[in-house]
Amino acid sequence: MAITLKDVAKHAGTxxxxxxxxxxxxxxxxxxxxxxxxHRILSAASELGYAYNPIAKSLVTGKTGVIGLMLPxxxxxxxxxxxxxxxxxxxxxxxxxxxxxxxxxxxxxxSVTESSKVAIDxxxxxxxxxxxxxxxDVFAHCDKRSIPYVSVIRDxxxxxxxxxxxxxxxxxxxxxxxxxxxxxxxxxxxxNPDVSTTAARxxxxxxxxxxxxxxxxxxxxxxxxxxREPGYQSAMMTFSGNPQSAPTAVFACNxxxxxxxxxxxxxxxxxxxxxxxxxxxxxxxxxxxLQPPLTTIRMPIQEMGAxxxxxxxxxxxxxxxxxxxxxxxxxxTLRSSTSTSPKT
Amino acid sequence: MAITLKDVAKHAGTxxxxxxxxxxxxxxxxxxxxxxxxHRILSAASELGYAYNPIAKSLVTGKTGVIGLMLPxxxxxxxxxxxxxxxxxxxxxxxxxxxxxxxxxxxxxxSVTESSKVAIDxxxxxxxxxxxxxxxDVFAHCDKRSIPYVSVIRDxxxxxxxxxxxxxxxxxxxxxxxxxxxxxxxxxxxxNPDVSTTAARxxxxxxxxxxxxxxxxxxxxxxxxxxREPGYQSAMMTFSGNPQSAPTAVFACNxxxxxxxxxxxxxxxxxxxxxxxxxxxxxxxxxxxLQPPLTTIRMPIQEMGAxxxxxxxxxxxxxxxxxxxxxxxxxxTLRSSTSTSPKT
DNA sequence: ATGAAAGCGCTAACAG
DNA sequence: CTGTTAGCGCTTTCAT
Numbered sequence: 001m002a003i004t005l006k007d008v009a010k011h012a013g014t015x016x017x018x019x020x021x022x023x024x025x026x027x028x029x030x031x032x033x034x035x036x037x038x039h040r041i042l043s044a045a046s047e048l049g050y051a052y053n054p055i056a057k058s059l060v061t062g063k064t065g066v067i068g069l070m071l072p073x074x075x076x077x078x079x080x081x082x083x084x085x086x087x088x089x090x091x092x093x094x095x096x097x098x099x100x101x102x103x104x105x106x107x108x109x110x111s112v113t114e115s116s117k118v119a120i121d122x123x124x125x126x127x128x129x130x131x132x133x134x135x136x137d138v139f140a141h142c143d144k145r146s147i148p149y150v151s152v153i154r155d156x157x158x159x160x161x162x163x164x165x166x167x168x169x170x171x172x173x174x175x176x177x178x179x180x181x182x183x184x185x186x187x188x189x190x191x192n193p194d195v196s197t198t199a200a201r202x203x204x205x206x207x208x209x210x211x212x213x214x215x216x217x218x219x220x221x222x223x224x225x226x227x228r229e230p231g232y233q234s235a236m237m238t239f240s241g242n243p244q245s246a247p248t249a250v251f252a253c254n255x256x257x258x259x260x261x262x263x264x265x266x267x268x269x270x271x272x273x274x275x276x277x278x279x280x281x282x283x284x285x286x287x288x289x290l291q292p293p294l295t296t297i298r299m300p301i302q303e304m305g306a307x308x309x310x311x312x313x314x315x316x317x318x319x320x321x322x323x324x325x326x327x328x329x330x331x332x333t334l335r336s337s338t339s340t341s342p343k344t
Numbered sequence: 345m346a347i348t349l350k351d352v353a354k355h356a357g358t359x360x361x362x363x364x365x366x367x368x369x370x371x372x373x374x375x376x377x378x379x380x381x382x383h384r385i386l387s388a389a390s391e392l393g394y395a396y397n398p399i400a401k402s403l404v405t406g407k408t409g410v411i412g413l414m415l416p417x418x419x420x421x422x423x424x425x426x427x428x429x430x431x432x433x434x435x436x437x438x439x440x441x442x443x444x445x446x447x448x449x450x451x452x453x454x455s456v457t458e459s460s461k462v463a464i465d466x467x468x469x470x471x472x473x474x475x476x477x478x479x480x481d482v483f484a485h486c487d488k489r490s491i492p493y494v495s496v497i498r499d500x501x502x503x504x505x506x507x508x509x510x511x512x513x514x515x516x517x518x519x520x521x522x523x524x525x526x527x528x529x530x531x532x533x534x535x536n537p538d539v540s541t542t543a544a545r546x547x548x549x550x551x552x553x554x555x556x557x558x559x560x561x562x563x564x565x566x567x568x569x570x571x572r573e574p575g576y577q578s579a580m581m582t583f584s585g586n587p588q589s590a591p592t593a594v595f596a597c598n599x600x601x602x603x604x605x606x607x608x609x610x611x612x613x614x615x616x617x618x619x620x621x622x623x624x625x626x627x628x629x630x631x632x633x634l635q636p637p638l639t640t641i642r643m644p645i646q647e648m649g650a651x652x653x654x655x656x657x658x659x660x661x662x663x664x665x666x667x668x669x670x671x672x673x674x675x676x677t678l679r680s681s682t683s684t685s686p687k688t
Numbered sequence: 689a690t691g692a693a694a695g696c697g698c699t700a701a702c703a704g
Numbered sequence: 705c706t707g708t709t710a711g712c713g714c715t716t717t718c719a720t
Contacts, residue, residue, distance in 0.1 A: 002466075004697055015707040020699065034705060051489055053466045055402045056697035060712045062345075064399065066447070066467075085429055089420075092450055101467070102448045103410070106436055122346075122397045122713095123410075123445070145395055228633070263633070289572070289607070291635060348713055359691040364715060378689060400713035404696045466697095 003050045012037070012044035019045075023052060026099075058122075066101040067312060068124035070138065072131045073106055081226065081256050082284035083301065087130060087152065090305030098313050100125075120145055125316045128152060128308055134194055148315040152308045154196045155325060161315065163308045163326045167197045170297040170330040171204020174251045174279040177295070177332055179212045182341035183249040183277060186214075189224035189234045189261065191253035198253065201281065205251055220247050224257055231260025239268055239276070248276060248341050255280035255287045255296055262290055262337070277338035293335035300328045347394045356381070356388035363389075369396060402466075410445040411656060412468035414482065416475045417450055425570060425600050426628035427645065431474060431496065434649030442657050444469075464489055469660045472496060472652055478538050492659040496652045498540040499669060505659065507652045507670045511541045514641040514674040515548020518595045518623040521639070521676055523556045526685035527593040527621060530558075533568035533578045533605065535597035542597065545625065549595055564591050568601055575604025583612055583620070592620060592685050599624035599631045599640055606634060606681070621682035637679035644672045 009019040014037050021032045022041045033041070044050075058064045069091060071084060095102050103124055120127065120141045126148035132138060139156050142149045150161040171188075178186050188205040191198035202221070209219050224234040231252055239246050252258035258280035265272055272278055272292055280287060280296035287294040307326060314321050353363040358381050365376045366385045377385070388394075402408045413435060420428040439446050447468055464471065464485045470492035476482060483500050486493045494505040515532075522530050532549040535542035546565070553563050568578040575596055583590050596602035602624035609616050616622055616636055624631060624640035631638040651670055658665050 002697090006697080016697095017699080017708080018706065020697095024699085032705065037706080049488065051465060053697055055399060055408065055466050056712090057699070058399045058712090059403050059697080059714090060699045062712075092448065096450070104436065104446045104448050106440070121395060122399050144393065259633075286630075289603075346713090350713080360714085361692085361716080362690065364713095365690095368715085376689065381690080397713055400696090401715070402696090403698085403713080404715045406696080 002053070003048045004053070005050075007048055008041060008044045008050050011048060012040040014041055023050065024057070025052060025054075062122075063125055063316075064123055065099065066103050066124050067095065067309075067316070068103045068105055068120075068127040070105045070127055070129050070132070072133060081254070081282075082286060083254075083282055083299075084130065086284055086301045087305045090302040091128065091309055094306045094309035098309065100309075100313065120147055126150075126312045128312055129154075131195065132156075134196060148312060150308050150312045150315070152304060159324070161311045161321060161324045161326075163304050163311065163328070164197075165299050165304060165328045166330050167200035168204045168207075170281060170299070171201035171251070172208045173204070173330070173332050174281065174297050175205045175208035176212075177279060177338065178249040178251060178277060179208060179214075181249075181277065181338060183247075184212075184214060184341070185218065185220065185245075185247040186249045186251060187220035187222055187238055187247040189222050189231060189250060189252045189257050191257070192225050195226065201253060224253060226254050226257060228256050228260035228263075231257030232264045233260070235261035235264035236268070239265060239270060246276075249278070249338070250276065251279045251281075253281060255282045255284055255290075255294060258294055258296070258337075259286075259290055262292075262294075266291075273337050273339040275342060277341075279338060283333050287333075288335065290337075292337050295335045295338040296333050298331045298333045300330070304328055346397075347392045348397070349394075351392055352385060352388045352394050355392060356384040358385055367394065367396060368401070369398075406466075407469055407660075408467055409443065410447050410468050411439065411653075411660070412447045412449055412464075412471040414449045414471055414473050414476070416477060420450065420474075425598070425626075426630060427598075427626055427643075428474065430628055430645045431649045434646040435472065435653055438650045438653035442653065444653075444657065464491055470494075470656045472656055473498075475539065478540055492656060494652050494656045494659070496648060503668070505655045505665060505668045505670075507648050507655065507672070508541075509643050509648060509672045510674050511544035512548045512551075514625060514643070515545035515595070516552045517548070517674070517676050518625065518641050519549045519552035520556075521623060521682065522593040522595060522621060523552060523558075525593070525621065525682060527591075528556075528558060528685070529562065529564065529589075529591040530593045530595060531564035531566055531582055531591040533566050533575060533594060533596045533601050535601070536569050539570065545597060568597060570598050570601060572600050572604035572607075575601030576608045577604070579605035579608035580612070583609060583614055590620075593622070593682070594620065595623045595625075597625060599626045599628055599634075599638060602638055602640070602681075603630075603634055606636075606638075610635075617681050617683040619686060621685075623682060627677050631677075632679065634681075636681050639679045639682040640677050642675045642677045644674070648672055 005016050005019045009016045018033050018037050019041050022038050023045055092102060129149055129151040131153045132151055152163050155162045190202055222234045222238055224230045250261055252261055258278050261278060270276055280294045283296045283298035287296050311321050349360050349363045353360045362377050362381050363385050366382050367389055436446060473493055473495040475497045476495055496507050499506045534546055566578045566582055568574045594605055596605055602622050605622060609620060614620055624638045627640045627642035631640050655665050
């Protein structure tokens, strides 16, 4: 059916090996083939309409040149949280530069589903695990099959590679920023407990509050979540009571949560930042378009994606990375959703 | 290195063929293997930690079980246009149900880049082309290699499969809605000329205006684009002049463009919908969270993704679809960005 | 129901 | 520099 190297070689009057060396996309040592032969092979190939078959190559080399990307769930792109999308874009770009292809998988939380078992097969040279659920068994599977992997937004263990950002410091900075503005009654809208960043951000909040001498009894930790809706709910719950005892500032677990809170506050007729200040976390593109533009902790998503790809490709190509656990710094992006406490 | 079928067969004391028939994930005719043999093979496989190798299968069957998804550019997810993200999610879900895997590619506009040439190889059984640029040569490449493809948001030719939505009627409905509200000076913020939907939406606008008896000289066609920024610019340009001659309504080429326009209008102190009405196009999730919530034309993105997958898989599995060109209906989603013309 | 053997298209020794 | 050859791990006739 299809034209093969053999056909090309015959047509060009050369050996298959010469044709292989010439037509192999990863042409490294084509010093092997002489100019005349190469030329004959090249023109034979285009004459016959030869198409290289990477599957056959993979079978013999054991490498596919594709890496898998496992996302936590199929709707990771449509949950309105631009985090996954931004990360994906950065990963795709990095991968292309390194001439790797991307296979996309989505897991369901918890155990390895049928689809993710498929992911852990010889079709990929390695896997990028994005926000893997804390109780996932993908790691065990990868280890068993000795498939290299790097996890993004989650530490696995000492031996595994991971890329995180400094959630603790981020939580600390966000809270400290509010404290520096004179706020004392600062609420934290806490993220989902099954995501590893939640605890770190919460700890940062607690530490900043503690360091400011605010007693634990005055900490306001409101269970919330990483989506707009829980942010909205938490704000409604927190601010629909007595305004005297309500907090004057909120550190939301992420920007989407902050967006929900912003909407609730707007509906309650509470002005941001005049009456209540809000800080988010992530600094994804839409945060700047919120009303008011959101002060938030910037997570270096692009860099995280690029670094994860770097690490994984290095492992795949047998250049063991010197540092396994990476924690990228965050920073405060000042916009208009925070101001001095009305009480000061 | 790795455990192969041969190892399993030897361990189980059966033939390789029996092991193959038993362990093949797409186990169709395993009537071939008797119960005793199957059992021995199964336990041998798990004892040895056998992992199936789909690459080897692909080499002999010529099928990979993976389909490629070609997006117009790497930032398709982060351009704040949730369209690609929503479509991707729907495609991923449909594909998983059909037990196909997804390989993600991004093209650059115009010609087939190196990366997309790679896409058109034996690693995929077919390709989904999303919003392919009008001057792209991927189609020619696919045809040459006889790789099945389906294009989403763009017609190629009579013989190719495509999934579109009714942009013309959508444009007509959007404009008609504004006309029915009493508006006469209605602007259309026109999309990028290199995207195929642009012309159809524009034609719909023109037809509705024409049918309402509004002379062509009163049509207001403002060059814009499918992103927030061009929408903002177009609105600034359109509404910063004399309010007497400014339009009272805008039909924006998509929601993102409408969002930009909304922001510009807000900055200009022009109230929506009291002074100016706005209609968008797409009805992606964020449209409802805009201020004010956006009246828009709903595009059935989920259905489009599912249909595209259906078509492609049917072609791949030799069930030629009866209908090639699909055009899904759109509908008007009424929210709060439109109201009766201030002049009526 | 089962086994033997011939490849799928390519790479990687190994000889020349 | 060049050609020959032995597989990579699996499916698939074709015998049995």
